Amino acid sequence: MRNSLLDRFRGARGTSGSSGAGTFRADFTASLVVFLVAVPLCVGVAVASGVPAELGLITGIVGGLITGFLPGSSLQVSGPAAGLTVLVYEAVEEYGVAALGVLVLISGLLQLAMGALGLGRWFRAISVAVVQGMLAGIGLVLIAGQLYALADAKAPSSGLDKIFGIPELIGDVAGSGDALKAVAVGVGTIAVLVLWPRFRQGAKVLPAPLAAVALATAATAIFDLPIARVEVKGLLDAVQPPGGSEFAALAEVGVIGTVLAFTLIASAESLFSAAAVDRLHDGARTDYNKELMAQGAGNAVCGVLGALPMTAVIVRSAANVQAGAKTKASRVLHGVWLLIFAVLFPAALGIIPVATLAGVLVYSGWKLIPTKDLVPLWRTHRGEAIILIVTAGAIVITNMFEGVIIGLLMAVAKTAWETSHVHVEVSGREDGDGNGDGDKPLYVRVRGNATFLRLPKLLDELEGLPREREVELDLTGLRHVDHACEMALATWTERHNAVVMRDAAVETQVPA
Numbered sequence: 182m183r184n185s186l187l188d189r190f191r192g193a194r195g196t197s198g199s200s201g202a203g204t205f206r207a208d209f210t211a212s213l214v215v216f217l218v219a220v221p222l223c224v225g226v227a228v229a230s231g232v233p234a235e236l237g238l239i240t241g242i243v244g245g246l247i248t249g250f251l252p253g254s255s256l257q258v259s260g261p262a263a264g265l266t267v268l269v270y271e272a273v274e275e276y277g278v279a280a281l282g283v284l285v286l287i288s289g290l291l292q293l294a295m296g297a298l299g300l301g302r303w304f305r306a307i308s309v310a311v312v313q314g315m316l317a318g319i320g321l322v323l324i325a326g327q328l329y330a331l332a333d334a335k336a337p338s339s340g341l342d343k344i345f346g347i348p349e350l351i352g353d354v355a356g357s358g359d360a361l362k363a364v365a366v367g368v369g370t371i372a373v374l375v376l377w378p379r380f381r382q383g384a385k386v387l388p389a390p391l392a393a394v395a396l397a398t399a400a401t402a403i404f405d406l407p408i409a410r411v412e413v414k415g416l417l418d419a420v421q422p423p424g425g426s427e428f429a430a431l432a433e434v435g436v437i438g439t440v441l442a443f444t445l446i447a448s449a450e451s452l453f454s455a456a457a458v459d460r461l462h463d464g465a466r467t468d469y470n471k472e473l474m475a476q477g478a479g480n481a482v483c484g485v486l487g488a489l490p491m492t493a494v495i496v497r498s499a500a501n502v503q504a505g506a507k508t509k510a511s512r513v514l515h516g517v518w519l520l521i522f523a524v525l526f527p528a529a530l531g532i533i534p535v536a537t538l539a540g541v542l543v544y545s546g547w548k549l550i551p552t553k554d555l556v557p558l559w560r561t562h563r564g565e566a567i568i569l570i571v572t573a574g575a576i577v578i579t580n581m582f583e584g585v586i587i588g589l590l591m592a593v594a595k596t597a598w599e600t601s602h603v604h605v606e607v608s609g610r611e612d613g614d615g616n617g618d619g620d621k622p623l624y625v626r627v628r629g630n631a632t633f634l635r636l637p638k639l640l641d642e643l644e645g646l647p648r649e650r651e652v653e654l655d656l657t658g659l660r661h662v663d664h665a666c667e668m669a670l671a672t673w674t675e676r677h678n679a680v681v682m683r684d685a686a687v688e689t690q691v692p693a
Contacts (some may be wrong), residue, residue: 204508205510207505207507207511208506208508208510208511208514209510209511209514211501211511212506212510214500214501214504215258215497215500216515216519216522218390218496218497218500219258219260219497219519220394220519221538222237222261222263222494223240224238224530224533224538225542225545226263226265226266227261227489228330228411228535229266229270229323229326229538229539229542230266230273230489231269231270231273232269232278233414233419234411235414235523235527235530236419236488237261237488238416238522238523239420239489239523240260240483240489240491241260241516242516242519242523243491244258244491244512244516245258245259245260245512245514245519246513247478247516248475248478248479248491249512249513249515249516250509250513251474251475252471253455253467253469253472254455254458254467254468254472255464255465255509256458256461256498256502256509257455257458257472257498257501257512258497258501258512259479259492259493260491260494260497261491263542263545263546264315264319264450265446265489265490267323267326267340267576268582270326274338275439276436276439279426280423280427281421281487281488281489282427282485282488283427283430283431284436284440284490285483285489285490286423286483287431287440288440288443288444288447288490289477289478289479289481289482289484291440291477292473292474292477292480293474293477293478294477295477296472296475296477299470301471301472301474302469302470304448304452304473308568308589309565310565310566310568310572310592311572311592312453313554314569314571314572314573314576315446315585315588316450316551317550317551317569317572318575318584319546319549319576320545320549320550321340321546321573321576322340322343322576322577323545323546324543324547327540327543328343328347328350328539329343329350330367330536331363331367331539331540332350332357332363332367332536333359333360333408333409333536334350334353340576340577341577359408362406362407363409364536366400366401366408366536367536369396369400369540370393370536370537370540371540371543371544373392373393373397374389374390374393377393393540394537398532398533398534401537406534408534408535408536409536410531411530411534413527413531415527416524422485423485441582443490446492446585447476447480447491447492448476450493451473451476451493452472454493454498455493457499472493476491476492476493496545497515501515555569555570564595565595571588572585572587572588575588597634601629601631601632602635603628603629603635603639604629605639605642606626606628607624607625607626607646608624609622609624609650621650623647623651624653624655625653625654627639627670629658629659630660630662631662631666631667631670632661632662632665632666633665633666636665636669639666639670640669640673643670643673643677648680649681650681651682652678
C-alpha cells in the first residue's frame with residue numbers, strides 16, 4: 182500500500198508543496214509544544230476542581246487519543262478547561278468525586294445525540310454576549326477561589342462567599358509567614374506568565390505556563406519553602422468508574438440540572454473555540470456536528486474513567502496552530518506524550534506547589550474576562566453589554582447553570598423586543614375637519630411585528646384616536662401577529678365601533 186498512516190491525518194491546512202515527512206515533522210514539533218502547554222493546565226484545572234491531579238491528565242490523554250483522532254476540527258485541541266472548573270467544583274462538593282463520572286458520561290452521550298441530530302450548528306446562534314458573560318462569570322469566580330489557593334487556604338463554597346471573604350483572607354495572610362511565602366510563589370508565577378512572552382527566544386523554546394511552573398517549583402525546592410504541594414495517587418488509582426449508586430442519583434433534579442449545564446457549556450465553549458481556531462488558519466473549516474460528536478465521544482470515555490469533562494481549549498489550540506501543525510496528528514501525539522508522562526513520571530507532579538497552579542489559574546481566569554471588549558461594546562451595543570454584565574453577575578451570585586439561563590432569557594427578551602416594531606398609520610383624520618365627511622370611518626393600518634411586548638404601546642396609540650369616529654382596522658401590513666395581539670386588536674375595534682354607533686344613535690334620538 183502506497184498510502185501511509187500519515188495520509189490519514191492530512192486535511193487540516195493542506196499539504197500541497199510539502200512532503201509527508203515534512204508534514205509529520207511539523208506535527209511532531211507542534212505536538213511537543215502543545216504537550217508542554219497542556220501539562221500545567223491539566224494538573225491545575227484538576228486541583229482547582231477539587232479532584233486528584235491525575236484526573237486532569239486522563240482527560241487530556243482522552244482529548245488527544247480519542248477526540249483528537251475523530252473528524253470535526255482538525256487543529257483544535259481538547260482537554261480539561263478552566264471554563265468548567267467552577268461547575269465541576271460545585272458538582273464534586275455537592276455529589277462527591279464518585280458521581281463525577283456519571284455526570285460527564287451522560288453529558289457526553291447527550292453531545293453525541295445532538296451531533297447526530299445535526300444540532301451542532303445551532304450553537305452558533307447563541308448570543309455572543311451570553312458566552313462572553315458566561316466566561317467572565319467563570320473567570321471572576323475562578324479568580325476569587327484561586328486567591329485562597331494562593332495562600333494555601335480553603336475557599337468558601339459559593340461565589341459571593343469567596344468574594345466577601347477576601348478581606349478576611351488578606352488579614353489571615355498578613356499574620357502568617359507561611360501564607361505569605363505561598364502567596365509570593367503564586368504572584369511570582371503570575372509575573373512569569375505575564376512577562377515570559379516578551380522574551381521571544383525563550384517563549385519559542387518553552388511555553389509560558391510550563392516556564393512559570395518550572396521556575397516556581399525550582400524556587401520552592403531550592404529554598405525549601407513550607408507550602409502545600411500537589412498530592413499524587415498514580416494514574417490507575419485515580420480512575421473511578423461510576424457505579425450503580427451514582428447512576429441512581431440521576432433521578433435527582435439537581436443532578437439533571439448539572440448534566441445539562443455540563444452539556445451546554447462544554448458544547449458552546451468547544452464550538453466557539455472551533456470558530457476562533459478557524460480564523461487562525463486557512464485550511465479546512467470545522468464541521469460543527471462532527472466536532473460535537475467528537476467532543477461527546479471524548480466526554481463519554483472520560484465519564485467511564487471518572488475523569489474531568491473536556492472541551493476544546495483555545496489556549497492549546499492556538500499554540501498548536503502557531504507551532505505549525507498541519508494535521509490532526511499533532512493533537513493525537515500530544516495525547517501520547519501526556520500518557521507517557523503520566524505513566525513514567527507521576528512523582529514529578531508531587532513537587533509542584535499548589536500556589537503555583539493557583540497562579541496559573543488566576544491568570545487564566547483573568548484572560549476569560551473580556552476587559553478590552555466591554556467598553557467598545559457598551560458604546561456601540563449597550564443592550565449586549567448589559568446582557569454580558571448581568572450574565573456574569575448572575576453566575577457569581579447564583580451558580581453556573583442558573584446564570585447562563587438568566588443570560589439566555591435576557592438575550593431572547595432583548596431580541597424579541599427589538600424585532601417587535603409596530604407602526605400605526607391613520608388616514609381619514611382630515612375628513613372630520615368640516616368638509617362634511619366626518620361620518621366616514623378612520624382607516625388604520627398596522628405594519629411590522631405585533632407581539633404582546635408592544636401591545637401596551639399599540640393600544641395607547643389606538644386609544645388616542647377620535648372617539649366619535651368608527652375605525653376600519655387593516656392588519657395586512659403585519660409580518661407577524663401573535664394571538665394576544667390579534668385578540669386584543671379585534672376586541673378593541675369591536676368595542677370602539679360599538680360605542681361610536683351607540684353614541685350616534687343617542688344623538689339622532691335627541692330632539693333638536
